[in-house]
Amino acid sequence: GEGEVPDFKGSNVRVLRSGNWRREMKNPKEIVLVAFYYKTFSFSQKDYKSLAESLRNYAKVASVDCANEREICKQEGVSRRSLKKGAVMKVYPYKGHNAPIAFSSRRKLTKISLYKFVESNIPSFVSLLDSKKAGAKFAKSPNRIKIILLSNKAKIPLMLKALSKDYHNHLDFAFIPKNLPNPKKSLSENGIDLTVKGSLPAVFIYQTSIRKNKQYRGALRYDEMKKYLKTLVKRMKRSKDDL
Template sequence: LNAPPRWSCRVATLAMFLRLAASLCGVATSAVVIDAMKHDIQQIQAGSFDTIIGKFRDDAVSAVWYYKESNAADEKFLDEYQKVAKELKGIVKVCAMDCERFAKFCKDVGVGETPSVMIYPPNPQPSYALQGELTSKRITNVLTKSVPSMVTSLTADNEAAFLTSDPSKPKVILFSNKPKVPFMWRALSAEMVFKRTIKFGFATEEANAELAKKFKVKKFPTIVMQRGGKGEQKEMYSGDINFQAIHNWVNLYSESGMGDKVAGAAGGESGSDEAKPWLIQDIPELTGPSHN
């Protein structure tokens, strides 16, 4: 049976209403949703800013994306920023703050239009808003360049001093067939605890052939660790070459308080950090210090 004309009209009107409602609902639910299960971005609040970022400014590099939850441009930017967070996970703090919830804080730090990304390099460098196009590649590049390096590039002249000074600190060396210290190695050396308790070295196949032979390095890249007061313990790393895996391995030998100077018998600081090259010489040269 055909429906009466008035019912057909009502059905058409109802369908139009439902489409409109669905459309309106779509607009209303169009928002920035940072899901801890899907994203590597750390959400912060005005009250937690100092705890998460401020107190670590002396040691760490951080980024904060200031966004407005209902802003379509911010919703579109979410995936781009997630690429940064995923690539730098565990290395750089990649955070976000909602300026609709914390409007005063955003205003105080100078945020106007969003998306806005602020870079927080180590002190004394000031924080700044990244200008221009906000792409994941550009943001990642800026952050990686902001990470300081505590790596010693090894040469024939400084190898012995590196290996024998600070005997309480394990020495970790990356042997590479490339000339430049990679970002991952810089980031490990600058890690808040490692920078005080571990010494990181960088050796190349071309410049450090004898050192590579001493450590029985046959392929590049290879990572080795030397431990013990006389460098008697040597271990070759066999895990994955990525930040977190290497961090976990090095962390096994990083102890809080290592590398702190100890008072000597006369009350002054002991010379435990002085280089003692005779400890690794095949035939130690007899000197005053080596005789003691």
């Protein structure tokens, strides 16, 4: 509940202390949401645990009790005074490239607003194909395997953002929003046919080197797609070694 001494044991919330702060935060492989609080947790523990669960593939969710970890809180610019109004939430960017971003105190703190806050700060290496020009540019981009997600929705899904972060060194990712016809047309003119079998969303894998395109038939879930892309990248590396 709110206003209680939190217990995050057995949940996906990482409890940060002076002993593990540096290890967890020095060069994170994903972004980290940290809730700084003083003794009692002003936000719903249940919601925070649930948030950690729903973001587990995309971001770390952590907590720091400033009553015990004064040095960390001082170092991170979280004063006892700032905690009087409740927990201070900050997002620490991927690989620690930039300064942490604080959740605006003007916004209402809810599970949904926190989820959106984290989501908006997750790095994306996905090309948004929302015009014929963008489609043509992507189609003509370097000789790599392309992963194209076609959807009725307008926003790049979190799953695709996270996969692009994991594999952008090997694969090119693109998203066609609202099933727009123009980018599909320009891809088709460049040999990438996106005729969907079944319903949307649909993912296509295009091998530029052999001009071969196929629709991904597995489950559109992060863990399933990650497994598939991992195998794909391994195969790519093997075939390069064979050349």
